[in-house]
Structures are given as C-alpha cells and as structure tokens.
Amino acid sequence: MFSKGLDTPGILFLRRPAFYAASTIVGAILCIRFVSKIWPGIPLSLWLVLLGISLPLSFAGRVKLRQLSTRRAAASIGARPIPCLQGKRVGNVDLMFKFLEIFRTGYPGDGLDEVVSDVGTIFNTRMLFEDDIITIEPNHIKALLATDFDNFEKGDKFRATTLSLLGTGIFNSDGEMWKFHRSMTRPFFTHDRISHFNIFDRCADEAIPSMKARFRAGHAVDLQDLMLRFTLDSSSEFLFGHGIHSLRGELPYPHNTRPEVKSVPDGDTAEAKTAEAFARAFAGAQYAISQRFRMGPMWPLFEISKDNTKEHMEVVNAYIEPILQNAINKQKARPSTDDASLQETLDEDTLLDYLVRRTTDITILRDEVVNIMTAARDTTASTLTFTLYFLATHPQVYSRLREEVLTKVGSTSRPTYDNIRDMKYLRAVINESMRLFPAVPFNVRDSIKATTLPSPNPAEKPLYVPARTSVTYSALLMHRRKDLWGPDAEEYDPDRFLDERLRKYLTPNPYIFLPFNAGPRICIGQQFAYNEISFIVIRLLQNFTSMTLSPEGQAPETRPPAAWASAEGRKAIEKICPRMHVTLYSYGGLWVKMTEDGEAC
Ligand code: HEM
Numbered sequence: 001m002f003s004k005g006l007d008t009p010g011i012l013f014l015r016r017p018a019f020y021a022a023s024t025i026v027g028a029i030l031c032i033r034f035v036s037k038i039w040p041g042i043p044l045s046l047w048l049v050l051l052g053i054s055l056p057l058s059f060a061g062r063v064k065l066r067q068l069s070t071r072r073a074a075a076s077i078g079a080r081p082i083p084c085l086q087g088k089r090v091g092n093v094d095l096m097f098k099f100l101e102i103f104r105t106g107y108p109g110d111g112l113d114e115v116v117s118d119v120g121t122i123f124n125t126r127m128l129f130e131d132d133i134i135t136i137e138p139n140h141i142k143a144l145l146a147t148d149f150d151n152f153e154k155g156d157k158f159r160a161t162t163l164s165l166l167g168t169g170i171f172n173s174d175g176e177m178w179k180f181h182r183s184m185t186r187p188f189f190t191h192d193r194i195s196h197f198n199i200f201d202r203c204a205d206e207a208i209p210s211m212k213a214r215f216r217a218g219h220a221v222d223l224q225d226l227m228l229r230f231t232l233d234s235s236s237e238f239l240f241g242h243g244i245h246s247l248r249g250e251l252p253y254p255h256n257t258r259p260e261v262k263s264v265p266d267g268d269t270a271e272a273k274t275a276e277a278f279a280r281a282f283a284g285a286q287y288a289i290s291q292r293f294r295m296g297p298m299w300p301l302f303e304i305s306k307d308n309t310k311e312h313m314e315v316v317n318a319y320i321e322p323i324l325q326n327a328i329n330k331q332k333a334r335p336s337t338d339d340a341s342l343q344e345t346l347d348e349d350t351l352l353d354y355l356v357r358r359t360t361d362i363t364i365l366r367d368e369v370v371n372i373m374t375a376a377r378d379t380t381a382s383t384l385t386f387t388l389y390f391l392a393t394h395p396q397v398y399s400r401l402r403e404e405v406l407t408k409v410g411s412t413s414r415p416t417y418d419n420i421r422d423m424k425y426l427r428a429v430i431n432e433s434m435r436l437f438p439a440v441p442f443n444v445r446d447s448i449k450a451t452t453l454p455s456p457n458p459a460e461k462p463l464y465v466p467a468r469t470s471v472t473y474s475a476l477l478m479h480r481r482k483d484l485w486g487p488d489a490e491e492y493d494p495d496r497f498l499d500e501r502l503r504k505y506l507t508p509n510p511y512i513f514l515p516f517n518a519g520p521r522i523c524i525g526q527q528f529a530y531n532e533i534s535f536i537v538i539r540l541l542q543n544f545t546s547m548t549l550s551p552e553g554q555a556p557e558t559r560p561p562a563a564w565a566s567a568e569g570r571k572a573i574e575k576i577c578p579r580m581h582v583t584l585y586s587y588g589g590l591w592v593k594m595t596e597d598g599e600a601c
Pocket residue numbers: 170171182371372375376377379380383438439440443444515516517520521522523524525526528529530
C-alpha cells in the first residue's frame with residue numbers, strides 16, 4: 001500500500017519519467033563533450049539549444065519508432081492498426097481535456113457516440129502518445145472477457161488506482177492471485193441463503209417506515225441516498241455480521257426544505273458512532289478512488305504530497321480489523337477443519353465465517369471483505385436507483401409490476417426466493433434498467449501479448465492490439481446500439497426481454513447484454529444482487545401504490561441542463577442527470593414522492 005513521504009502515488013508516478021529525463025540529459029551531455037573534443041569551436045549557446053531540445057527530440061523519436069514498429073508488426077501478421085483519433089493538439093491533449101470534462105459533467109458517453117459514427121465502433125484515442133483503445137463491439141468484448149481471457153488482465157493501471165482501497169483482493173488482482181481469491185470465495189455464492197432474505201427484510205423494515213414518515217410530513221425522499229444506505233447495511237451484515245445501521249440515521253431533506261425539528265436517531269451509542277465513522281470513511285475512500293478515475297492517467301500528480309485515501313483507510317481498517325481478529329481467534333480455538341467440515345461451512349451465514357475456515361491471514365481476509373463490499377454496494381445501489389427512476393417515470397410499468405407483486409406475493413407477505421424466480425416481469429424491469437444504465441458503464445482490460453481483434457467489417461483485415469495496451473469497453477454504449485437492439489433501443493421497454501425481440505436480438509447474440517460482465521470473471525454476486533434488488537422493489541410496491549419524481553427536491557444545478565432538450569437520443573428526455581465515476585449515479589439524487597396503499601391520491 002502507498003505510505004507516507006517518498007512513497008506517495010505522485011512521487012511513485014514521477015520516478016519513471018524523472019529517470020528517463022535524467023538519463024536522456026546525461027546522454028546528451030556526454031555526446032556534447034565527445035563532439036566538442038572533435039569540433040572545439042562550436043559556441044556554447046548552440047550546445048545549450050541542443051541540450052534543451054534533446055529531451056523532446058528523443059521522446060518524439062521514441063513515439064515515432066513505436067508507431068512504425070506497431071505498423072510493421074500488424075502487417076507481418078496480416079492485420080491493420082486500429083484507426084486513431086486525430087485531435088487538433090499534439091498528443092491529442094485537446095481530446096483528453098474534452099473527454100475528461102465530459103466525464104466530469106456530461107451525459108455518460110457524450111462525445112463518444114459522435115466518434116463512433118465518424119470512425120466506427122473501435123478506435124484508438126492515443127492521448128499523450130499512449131495507445132488507448134475503445135470498443136463497443138460485442139465480438140471484441142467477448143474476446144477480452146472469454147475467448148482470449150488469458151491474454152487480457154485488469155492490469156497495473158487499474159491496480160495502482162485502486163490499490164490503497166482494495167489491496168490485492170479478487171476485484172483488482174490478476175493471474176494466480178486472482179484464481180486464489182476467486183476459488184476461495186465463489187462457493188459461498190453458489191446457493192441462496194434464507195439468512196440473506198432475513199437481512200434484506202430487516203433493512204426494508206428500517207427503510208420503509210422512515211420513508212413513510214417523510215412522505216406523511218409532505219417531504220420528498222432521495223431514493224438514491226436511501227438505496228446506498230440499504231445496500232451498505234445489508235452488505236456489511238452479510239459480509240461480517242455487523243450491521244452498520246446507516247438506515248437509522250436521519251435522511252436528507254430536499255434542498256429547499258429546512259427541517260423544523262431535527263430528530264436524533266436512536267441508538268446513538270459509541271458502537272453506532274464508530275459504525276457511522278466507518279460508513280463515512282468507506283465512502284470517503286471510494287470517493288477518492290473515483291476522483292482518480294475521473295482525472296485520468298495523470299491522477300497521481302494530484303497526490304504528490306499525500307495519498308488521498310490514507311486517512312479514510314485508517315478508519316476503515318480500525319473498524320474492520322478487530323472484527324476480523326475476533327473471527328480469527330474463534331477459528332483458532334476450534335478443532336482442526338477437515339474437508340468434510342469445510343463442506344458443511346458452505347452453509348455459514350456470513351462471508352467472514354465462511355472465509356475464516358479457509359484462511360486466518362488477516363490481510364487476505366481484510367482485502368477480500370473490502371473488495372466484496374466495494375463490488376457489491378455501489379453497483380446494487382446504482383441499479384436500484386435507475387430501476388426506481390424508470391418506475392417513477394413510467395406509471396404504466398409501475399402499475400403492471402405492482403399487479404405482478406400483488407398476484408405472486410400478496411400485499412404483505414415476505415417475498416421468497418421462489419416468488420422472485422417466478423416474477424418474469426420484475427426480472428424484465430430490472431434487466432431493462434441495467435440495459436440503459438448498466439452500473440459499470442465503462443470497463444477496461446490490458447493486453448499482455450500483442451494480439452488481434454476481428455474487424456467489425458468481416459471483409460477487412462483484423463485489427464492489431466499491441467502488447468500492454470489498454471482496451472476500454474463500454475456496456476452502456478453497446479446496450480444502446482440500434483443495430484444490435486432494434487430501432488427503439490433508446491426507449492425504456494421491459495417487454496423487449498419478454499417478447500419476440502428477445503429471440504430476435506439477445507438470444508442469438510448474448511454478448512450484447514453485459515451488465516455483470518461475462519466469462520471467467522463474471523460477477524460472483526449476480527444472483528445475490530437480483531435477490532436484493534427484487535426484494536426491496538417488491539417491498540416498496542407492496543407499500544406504495546404510485547411514485548412520481550419530485551425534481552423540486554434537488555438543487556437546481558443538479559437538474560438536467562436546458563441544452564439537453566435539443567440533444568439526440570435519451571439525453572433529450574432524461575429527467576435526472578446521470579453521471580459516472582466507476583459506477584453510474586444520479587447527480588443530486590433521485591427525489592420522489594410516493595402514495596401509500598389506502599391513501600387518497
Ligand atoms: C446489480 C448489481 C451488480 C452489478 C451490476 C455488478 C456488476 C459487476 C461487474 C460488471 C463486474 C466485473 C468487473 C470487472 O471484472 O472488471 C463484477 C465483478 C464482481 N462482482 Fe458484481 N455486480 C453487482 C453486484 C454484486 C454483488 C451484490 C456482489 C457480492 C455480494 C458482487 C461481487 C462481485 C465480485 C466479487 C466481482 C469480481 C469478480 C472477479 O473479478 O472475479 N457484485 N460485478
């Protein structure tokens with residue numbers, strides 16, 4: 001992990017270019033001394049100019065050589081280089097700043113759809129002279145995730161960006177280390193546990209009364225905030241058996257509402273305060289990591305003097321480590337574990353109970369728990385936020401889904417696994433939400449060896465991917481392609497997962513829908529996520545007959561800009577501002593009002 005002083009991300013980042021610059025200048029000085037011995041009359045000013053341009057010259061030479069060798073290597077295997085974007089400034093810096101700005105404030109994917117229509121579905125952005133490929137081709141994504149899996153890894157850049165939060169856990173490791181984590185953790189997720197439904201139920205029982213209290217007082221509720229609390233509380237409980245109880249804290253008020261009486265949450269004990277500090281620190285560390293992704297490849301330069309995650313991680317670790325130590329001590333006091341009793345522990349309720357039977361190494365346990373919390377929490381909250389956004393803006397979908405809830409589960413019964421499996425329309429509603437707003441809209445893999453990807457036009461030569469090159473792929477842009485999903489691809493219509501469009505588009509080409517990724521690294525929490533999302537959506541629909549957006553609840557600067565109305569596609573009709581860091585979210589929240597069952601509209 002990064003530490004203080006000379007090991008900050010910024011200093012580590014600068015080491016390589018500093019070494020390159022120093023060795024180039026020393027080389028130039030040696031050349032000058034050598035040449036001045038042969039031609040002693042050359043004036044000092046000329047030497048200084050030569051010394052000054054030695055660095056940019058050597059850099060330009062290296063870039064040119066690399067481009068030539070890529071072209072030659074591609075030709076030697078009958079492939080062609082991937083088309084490069086041509087910016088107006090050297091090193092495509094204009095494009096870099098444009099995309100970074102769009103990434104910060106624009107509609108997800110803005111700018112790229114224009115590039116796709118000009119250049120095609122795969123291109124090389126080559127910003128700052130680095131090859132960086134972007135693709136939205138299902139065949140390419142299939143190669144990265146499945147058919148050429150061994151040649152594509154998460155890679156050093158992703159690892160360096162997330163290292164201080166994730167250490168070396170399942171989410172950011174590669175090779176043998178990843179196999180170790182995956183094989184250790186996956187069996188826990190292979191069957192549904194009653195205990196998980198108990199957790200969802202407890203969390204729903206905390207969330208729904210708080211919502212009702214707010215609605216009865218005439219206020220809107222930010223469902224994004226509520227779903228983040230719901231997924232934090234449920235994941236902490238299923239991971240290590242300690243509820244964070246963020247749902248017991250006070251919910252935010254709409255931006256224009258000043259609460260008359262500030263209610264003090266119950267259970268304001270030392271334990272509750274520590275849990276709250278953990279929740280804040282975990283969010284702080286995740287935010288610092290998301291800022292790194294947002295700043296692009298130069299992020300370490302913004303962390304020259306300190307690692308921005310460090311203070312947060314000290315609080316996170318101080319909270320988790322005693323819980324882990326306690327579990328380790330209990331495990332060590334148990335009789336030794338043979339294979340048969342290990343098999344029985346597949347039924348353990350918490351992931352920690354299960355993991356501690358397999359290793360008592362506290363670093364591995366910490367990394368695994370933090371990795372899974374990171375993988376589980378924001379993704380599920382994001383999917384819930386956009387599912388609820390669509391339900392709020394499509395009353396006919398809300399009514400039809402509520403009908404299914406009342407028919408299959410009833411108005412008060414607790415949803416079961418069998419209910420959820422049986423609710424085809426609910427699954428279609430969730431899938432359609434993930435199609436238009438996949439929680440992880442962009443993802444990346446790095447090539448290990450040079451390879452090729454098929455050309456989108458089969459009549460053309462395959463495309464050459466050099467070794468150690470980042471390939472970014474976008475589920476979001478692919479999920480909205482009209483040539484893959486039909487002319488109504490930008491519309492929200494859950495029926496496309498039920499009617500003849502399913503057989504026409506998705507069944508013959510399953511790689512066009514990848515909210516959970518695919519291949520050996522497919523999300524291990526997929527079923528858990530469907531259960532959790534379904535559970536809380538059912539509970540909400542049992543309790544409320546309708547839901548509408550309450551845009552006045554959110555600060556004006558977080559509402560969709562007026563200029564969006566004249567844009568093309570979904571951007572023109574969006575009622576919220578979708579933004580992204582690693583996951584998608586609604587800028588300013590998702591403010592809604594809901595009508596209780598039995599209440600007059
Ligand atoms: C709707 C909710 C979720 C979505 C959309 C989602 C999506 C994803 C995606 C796209 C990946 C691939 C990341 C990559 O390889 O770059 C992934 C991996 C992963 N997910 Fe999920 N996820 C969700 C919920 C969960 C939950 C609830 C858990 C655990 C309880 C979980 C655990 C994991 C883990 C451990 C990985 C890493 C797998 C590996 O690298 O082998 N996810 N998820």
